[in-house]
Amino acid sequence: MVSTLDKVAVFTKELSYIKDSRILENSKKMINMIPDYFFEVPASSTGKYHPPFAQGDGGLIRHTKAAVRIAYEILSSACLCNDYSDIDRDLVIIGLIMHDSCKYGLEKGKYTVVNHPMIAAKLIRDNKDSLTLTEDELNLLTGMIEAHMGPFNKDFKGNVLMPLPKNKYEKFVHMCDLLASKKFLDIRFNEDNEIVE
Numbered sequence: 001m002v003s004t005l006d007k008v009a010v011f012t013k014e015l016s017y018i019k020d021s022r023i024l025e026n027s028k029k030m031i032n033m034i035p036d037y038f039f040e041v042p043a044s045s046t047g048k049y050h051p052p053f054a055q056g057d058g059g060l061i062r063h064t065k066a067a068v069r070i071a072y073e074i075l076s077s078a079c080l081c082n083d084y085s086d087i088d089r090d091l092v093i094i095g096l097i098m099h100d101s102c103k104y105g106l107e108k109g110k111y112t113v114v115n116h117p118m119i120a121a122k123l124i125r126d127n128k129d130s131l132t133l134t135e136d137e138l139n140l141l142t143g144m145i146e147a148h149m150g151p152f153n154k155d156f157k158g159n160v161l162m163p164l165p166k167n168k169y170e171k172f173v174h175m176c177d178l179l180a181s182k183k184f185l186d187i188r189f190n191e192d193n194e195i196v197e
Contacts, residue, residue: 023090034101037108045111067180095144115161150174
């Protein structure tokens with residue numbers, strides 16, 4: 001079955017934060033790789049680990065948009081992120097758009113897949129020939145995605161499945177994802193899943 005969903009249009013606002021035209025075109029290609037179910041499911045299969053705005057139909061989209069907006073606001077502060085180049089900032093934005101893109105697996109499972117960051121990064125790497133990212137950009141991007149869970153990088157038996165964030169970009173993406181998952185946040189969204197200003 002062919003999807004009629006315009007995946008790129010869902011992230012129009014978030015893509016407007018990307019300055020470099022090459023990174024923007026690559027971002028659109030990556031967004032089109034996202035499994036269709038992503039656009040319908042809640043951010044948490046159990047409802048335990050995310051705020052109310054990230055629950056229900058479209059919750060994962062809202063969580064993703066919240067994480068991207070948090071990143072955008074912090075990256076816009078010259079005193080906080082003056083050592084990030086425009087390309088760095090653009091890669092952080094697409095990294096956050098893609099971080100949970102395979103949250104329930106490549107094919108939709110019933111529950112969150114513990115190693116979903118590794119699956120999302122592999123999806124991008126497996127399709128690198130369709131992208132025009134440099135090797136360094138690809139590694140930076142997939143590294144941010146793989147490490148976005150921070151210390152929550154183990155399965156229920158304690159086996160380490162994902163790396164800990166090791167550089168400032170990976171730590172930044174983890175921070176934005178962590179903040180977007182906090183229940184004390186009350187980000188308001190309209191009926192089109194856009195943040196209310």
